[in-house]
Amino acid sequence: MPDGHMTQSPEGASRRRFLQVTGGAGVGLMVGFTWTGTSRRAEAAAVAAKAFEPNAFVKVAPDNTVTVLIKHLEMGQGVFTGLTAIVAEEIDADWAQMRAEHAPANAKLYNNTAFGPIQGTGGSTSVYNSWTQLRQAGATARALLVAAAAQTWGVPASAITVSKGVVSSGTHKATFGDLAATAATLPVPADVPLKDPKSFTLVGTKLPRKDSAEKTTGKATFAIDVVQPGMLVAVVQRPPRFGATAQTIDAKAAKAVKGVVEVVEIPRGVAVLATSYWAAHQGREALKVTWDESKAEKRGTDAIIADYKALLPKPGQLVTKEGDVDAVKGAKTVKAEFTFPYLAHAPMEPLTCVVKLDKDACEIWAGDQFQTIDQGNAAKTAGLKPEQVTIHTVYAGGSFGRRANVESDYIVEGVSIAKALADAKVQGGKLAGRPVKLIWSREDDVRGGRYRPLYVHGMEAKLGADGGVLAWRHRIVGQSIMAGGPFDQPGKPDATSVEGAAEIPYTIPNRLVDLHTTTSPVPVLWWRSVGSTHTAFAVETFIDELAAEAKQDPVAFRRTLMEKHPRHLAVLNLAVEKAGWDKPLPKGWARGVAVAESFRSVVAHVAEVSQDDKGRIKVERVVCAVDCGIAVTPDVVKAQMEGGIGFGLGAVMFGAITMTDGVVDQSNFDSYRCLRIDEMPKVEVHIVPSANPPTGVGEPGVPPLGPAVANAIAALTGKRIRDLPFAGSVSV
Amino acid sequence: MPPIKLTLNGKPWSVDADPDMPLLWAVREIAGKTGSKFGCGAAQCGACTMHVDGQPVRACSTPIGSIAGSKVTTIEGIEGKVARAVQDAWVKLDVVQCGYCQSGQIMSAVALLTDNAKPTDQDIDSAMSGNLCRCSTYVRIRAAIHEAAKALEI
Numbered sequence: 001m002p003d004g005h006m007t008q009s010p011e012g013a014s015r016r017r018f019l020q021v022t023g024g025a026g027v028g029l030m031v032g033f034t035w036t037g038t039s040r041r042a043e044a045a046a047v048a049a050k051a052f053e054p055n056a057f058v059k060v061a062p063d064n065t066v067t068v069l070i071k072h073l074e075m076g077q078g079v080f081t082g083l084t085a086i087v088a089e090e091i092d093a094d095w096a097q098m099r100a101e102h103a104p105a106n107a108k109l110y111n112n113t114a115f116g117p118i119q120g121t122g123g124s125t126s127v128y129n130s131w132t133q134l135r136q137a138g139a140t141a142r143a144l145l146v147a148a149a150a151q152t153w154g155v156p157a158s159a160i161t162v163s164k165g166v167v168s169s170g171t172h173k174a175t176f177g178d179l180a181a182t183a184a185t186l187p188v189p190a191d192v193p194l195k196d197p198k199s200f201t202l203v204g205t206k207l208p209r210k211d212s213a214e215k216t217t218g219k220a221t222f223a224i225d226v227v228q229p230g231m232l233v234a235v236v237q238r239p240p241r242f243g244a245t246a247q248t249i250d251a252k253a254a255k256a257v258k259g260v261v262e263v264v265e266i267p268r269g270v271a272v273l274a275t276s277y278w279a280a281h282q283g284r285e286a287l288k289v290t291w292d293e294s295k296a297e298k299r300g301t302d303a304i305i306a307d308y309k310a311l312l313p314k315p316g317q318l319v320t321k322e323g324d325v326d327a328v329k330g331a332k333t334v335k336a337e338f339t340f341p342y343l344a345h346a347p348m349e350p351l352t353c354v355v356k357l358d359k360d361a362c363e364i365w366a367g368d369q370f371q372t373i374d375q376g377n378a379a380k381t382a383g384l385k386p387e388q389v390t391i392h393t394v395y396a397g398g399s400f401g402r403r404a405n406v407e408s409d410y411i412v413e414g415v416s417i418a419k420a421l422a423d424a425k426v427q428g429g430k431l432a433g434r435p436v437k438l439i440w441s442r443e444d445d446v447r448g449g450r451y452r453p454l455y456v457h458g459m460e461a462k463l464g465a466d467g468g469v470l471a472w473r474h475r476i477v478g479q480s481i482m483a484g485g486p487f488d489q490p491g492k493p494d495a496t497s498v499e500g501a502a503e504i505p506y507t508i509p510n511r512l513v514d515l516h517t518t519t520s521p522v523p524v525l526w527w528r529s530v531g532s533t534h535t536a537f538a539v540e541t542f543i544d545e546l547a548a549e550a551k552q553d554p555v556a557f558r559r560t561l562m563e564k565h566p567r568h569l570a571v572l573n574l575a576v577e578k579a580g581w582d583k584p585l586p587k588g589w590a591r592g593v594a595v596a597e598s599f600r601s602v603v604a605h606v607a608e609v610s611q612d613d614k615g616r617i618k619v620e621r622v623v624c625a626v627d628c629g630i631a632v633t634p635d636v637v638k639a640q641m642e643g644g645i646g647f648g649l650g651a652v653m654f655g656a657i658t659m660t661d662g663v664v665d666q667s668n669f670d671s672y673r674c675l676r677i678d679e680m681p682k683v684e685v686h687i688v689p690s691a692n693p694p695t696g697v698g699e700p701g702v703p704p705l706g707p708a709v710a711n712a713i714a715a716l717t718g719k720r721i722r723d724l725p726f727a728g729s730v731s732v
Numbered sequence: 733m734p735p736i737k738l739t740l741n742g743k744p745w746s747v748d749a750d751p752d753m754p755l756l757w758a759v760r761e762i763a764g765k766t767g768s769k770f771g772c773g774a775a776q777c778g779a780c781t782m783h784v785d786g787q788p789v790r791a792c793s794t795p796i797g798s799i800a801g802s803k804v805t806t807i808e809g810i811e812g813k814v815a816r817a818v819q820d821a822w823v824k825l826d827v828v829q830c831g832y833c834q835s836g837q838i839m840s841a842v843a844l845l846t847d848n849a850k851p852t853d854q855d856i857d858s859a860m861s862g863n864l865c866r867c868s869t870y871v872r873i874r875a876a877i878h879e880a881a882k883a884l885e886i
Contacts, residue, residue, distance in 0.1 A: 278757045396830060646865075677873060
């Protein structure tokens with residue numbers, strides 16, 4: 001998810017926001033903060049007997065565990081580990097005593113400072129926006145533990161040291177748990193100094209993930225595993241074409257299926273409720289619905305692409321203008337057109353939520369990625385106030401952006417179904433209040449929309465006689481992700497359509513980037529690395545093509561143009577050095593390189609590809625270099641690069657959602673092919689040492705992967721692939 | 733319809749269900765063991781992988797009535813030195829990301845190592861290619877299977 005145009009620096013405006021929210025609202029950094037409205041003194045007393053909670057992020061229990069409340073969704077990207085490490089560092093804990101749990105939905109305490117007043121996860125911002133906040137939380141907790149020890153032992157605080165969870169002074173020794181009760185009675189200090197990063201002992205080291213054990217024993221709880229007393233399982237029949245609505249419903253056969261309890265209409269379709277998923281699924285198979293398709297998308301993707309291509313010769317909304325592209329007469333003009341298909345996120349856990357709706361309260365269990373937005377939409381649907389909606393965030397089985405959407409689609413469906421059951425006309429209201437577990441099938445997911453938009457790009461460059469790039473024109477055509485949502489900036493080009501193209505790390509004197517924003521009933525959404533999924537591909541394959549036109553080595557060509565971007569240059573240099581760019585490869589192999597900045601991090605990949613005697617392309621090895629500022633938990637950074645490489649590779653090789661006359665052609669993993677283990681290259685990750693504050697890692701591994709592989713394929717076969725996925729052009 | 737009798741994780745299990753109900757849903761919703769996951773419902777992703785009489789099967793596409801009398805083992809019930817070695821290697825190398833597919837990955841890996849004590853990369857790729865991981869933890873799955881094989885040698 002993007003945030004390029006709504007970002008505040010956590011060191012500047014957003015830090016002030018944090019202090020405002022917590023300090024100004026009178027709840028943050030306060031002993032004994034609890035979620036209820038009881039008096040502070042009562043809270044302090046109650047808490048002292050149990051645990052020490054110096055602020056909204058840290059709990060120290062008498063059993064000596066330190067729990068960090070994680071305001072972000074753990075969906076695999078490692079926030080339970082990374083965010084916990086930040087607190088552990090400043091409080092000087094032993095890693096083994098640290099615990100992580102999802103924080104409740106509460107935008108006042110747990111907003112993403114990069115999003116403003118919204119609690120949510122995305123844009124690779126979790127560590128970035130939490131860095132200072134959690135350092136302060138950990139340091140404040142440490143100061144209180146030290147003060148408690150000083151008071152207990154009658155020694156000055158300056159004579160006390162804390163190391164690996166042990167507080168000591170001379171012969172005195174205590175654990176955090178020993179001191180928790182006393183610490184909870186002390187006043188919370190302001191402006192506690194943070195550590196000099198040079199003295200970090202945990203941050204920057206390999207720390208075991210906090211969620212590995214429960215995720216290797218089947219004990220981790222995802223929304224699909226949540227069971228509530230009296231719960232019904234729901235599936236929804238949605239229209240075959242985007243934008244259609246139910247016209248007639250014949251539920252007789254569906255209701256005759258053993259285990260089916262009720263069939264209700266909701267705004268997005270028709271829900272079948274049963275005592276089990278299997279019964280609900282069978283009930284849906286028996287359901288007969290006709291659809292009003294007067295407002296539906298009836299174009300196929302071929303027609304959409306043709307419509308977009310027709311826009312390419314026409315000037316679009318201006319995004320970037322430097323110099324005068326039209327005034328340049330180069331020695332040579334190079335042109336290229338690209339098409340990028342719709343892509344589904346297809347997280348392993350299909351969309352699922354459990355909803356319990358009562359007259360004045362709504363409880364939701366979900367791998368919730370957008371708590372504040374979801375609270376608002378759930379409240380609106382249920383006819384409640386947002387504060388009457390409680391969200392229990394549980395582990396998400398992947399997301400890649402899918403679980404965060406401004407319409408809260410699957411959450412609203414769940415609440416709509418629960419609300420329909422409360423209607424007195426439905427079985428006399430006797431199903432009112434029954435918890436509902438909504439499960440999307442894989443087919444629902446693949447056909448359900450909210451795709452990475454389909455885009456067409458047109459590029460043109462003018463080269464001088466010496467091969468220098470004199471002019472660069474880049475035109476993008478596609479739907480807006482942000483239009484109509486809270487991050488929309490009406491009148492301005494959607495930043496998520498052009499990020500990675502508007503600014504590039506190459507110095508070219510004349511540059512024009514413009515945008516045609518199209519509309520369609522096909523719902524679209526951010527998809528791991530968002531705009532850079534397509535812009536980086538166009539920019540990095542085109543620059544490679546220009547290097548070839550200039551008869552220069554693609555690395556040398558980039559270096560010359562990148563002189564004014566030393567951070568990009570350093571990442572590029574590290575990747576090519578570690579890959580052995582100049583070393584020979586086996587016959588039938590070739591290398592390609594690409595570098596891209598996204599979410600404030602810079603990543604370069606060198607891909608090695610081979611082609612067998614049947615012409616089949618295989619990616620053998622990827623060497624990655626990343627500059628993400630301080631790598632808080634380097635092994636998680638590596639895992640995110642490995643994952644980004646595999647995720648990006650599957651998409652460029654064979655990822656595509658296509659439609660025939662508006663109906664999605666794919667349905668499950670057989671037709672929407674994703675990368676499998678036998679297609680996964682060997683991966684090496686190198687992290688650029690940095691003293692700068694941490695930046696994103698969840699998404700930035702994706703953008704340079706596709707162009708690095710395409711450039712390697714071009715080097716090997718001479719074929720420049722510009723229509724994705726590659727499977728349409730070569731054997732993969 | 734008489735109940736279907738099986739063994740689940742070493743204990744007798746009598747299921748009163750439609751014989752067409754997939755094993756996965758019987759285990760998840762009737763037996764209440766939720767470690768095995770629903771990912772595709774079509775034997776395409778492997779998230780539901782269980783052992784039936786020692787063999788890895790896709791429980792989402794196995795009708796419960798077709799395996800009456802069988803011994804079913806899920807992630808909650810695996811035991812023995814191979815299972816321990818695999819789970820230890822998974823934790824040691826921090827294989828997991830979102831974790832949703834990992835029960836199935838582990839069930840497939842245990843079956844592989846039970847069959848083949850020293851698999852090559854190619855053996856791993858062919859035994860594990862039915863298990864999708866959208867987080868692409870594949871590099872570490874390969875490494876962890878080698879790690880477990882090494883631990884079992886000692």
